[in-house]
Amino acid sequence: MLSPTRRSFLALGAIGGLSLLCGCTDEGDRDRKQAEDADRAVRIRAVAATDALLASYDAVIAGPGAGQADTLQDLREDVSQHRAALAQGLPAATGSPEPSGSGAPAASVAALAAAERQTAAARLADLDGASPELARLLASVSASNAAHAAALGDTGQVAPAPAASGSPPPSAAASGPASATGSANTSAKPSPYPSPQATALQSALAAEHAAVYGYGVVGALLPVGPQREDGRASYAAHQARRDGWQRLLANGGVSPTAAAPGYRLPFAVKDAADAKQLAAYIETQLTGAYVELTGASTGALRAEGAAALRETALRAVHWGAELPALPGMPSADGAAGGAPSNPSDGTGSASPSA
Incomplete structure (x- = not known):
């Protein structure tokens, strides 16, 4: 049998532990509030x-x-x-x-x-x-x-969110070159991204891989002139995003997702009208990836995810898409932005793009 002193000590210790536990719970409640x-x-x-x-x-x-x-x-x-x-x-x-x-x-x-x-x-x-x-x-x-x-005719720049601490943005604009840190610092081991953020970045990268492939098809079928130039500009924008996400992941200690060997198009693409429809589809599907990246990230990367969402939504409208009121957000049937999902034939990923 334990001595009264020993029992008292254990009892007090239990009470102290309970107090600490309650304190942590109260602190968590305050944070949530x-x-x-x-x-x-x-x-x-x-x-x-x-x-x-x-x-x-x-x-x-x-x-x-x-x-x-x-x-x-x-x-x-x-x-x-x-x-x-x-x-x-x-x-x-x-x-x-x-x-x-x-x-x-x-x-x-x-x-x-x-x-x-x-x-x-x-x-x-x-x-x-x-x-x-x-x-x-x-x-x-x-x-x-x-x-x-x-x-309504106002194509002025939307001011970005205020700068916040975090990773540098991978691109300054939709059509500009990626500006994420171009090479890892070899003198220090990079800090890995938190799992949800890395997963969302990988999904965005996979979507951009597929978008680059899809725009290769689009550009080949658009007529020479303004439409083809628009196709080339969109293609370059997605290449810049893809390259920026790859560098950002690598610098964060994560191996970037590679492009799939091939991708199945969501419908037959035979002429310029089909090509425009494919471009609209690609951009609409990308909105879902960027909504998720925005929610999963913080600071500058969150702002960049929102910028990418805006840019792809604007391109979707340019190519003739009818965006839902909340682009990228799940609709009643669970599809991002109300767009149909893209099945895979086993030669590529079922990523949200062509």
């Missing part, structure tokens, strides 16, 4: 801004945009879906038609286009502190806003 509060604040701001954008659509449709009412109504419906997604978990009355600092609703189609572009930038500004789930949504909404702005 802080994260939930941060997401809630972001959602409230985003909903208020979206209400202001909806008010602008209503003003323009009722006035100078009456002649484009059908197009504007379609875009407005997308914005309404943005609001519903952003408002999840918030009280029904959250938001107002004119949040502080928003000013009067847009008075012209050009002003509405500018408002869409500004809204796209505002969603990116909240990326860094958002939870993975909310970051995916913010990036998707921003890409949709940018596509709306382009459809």
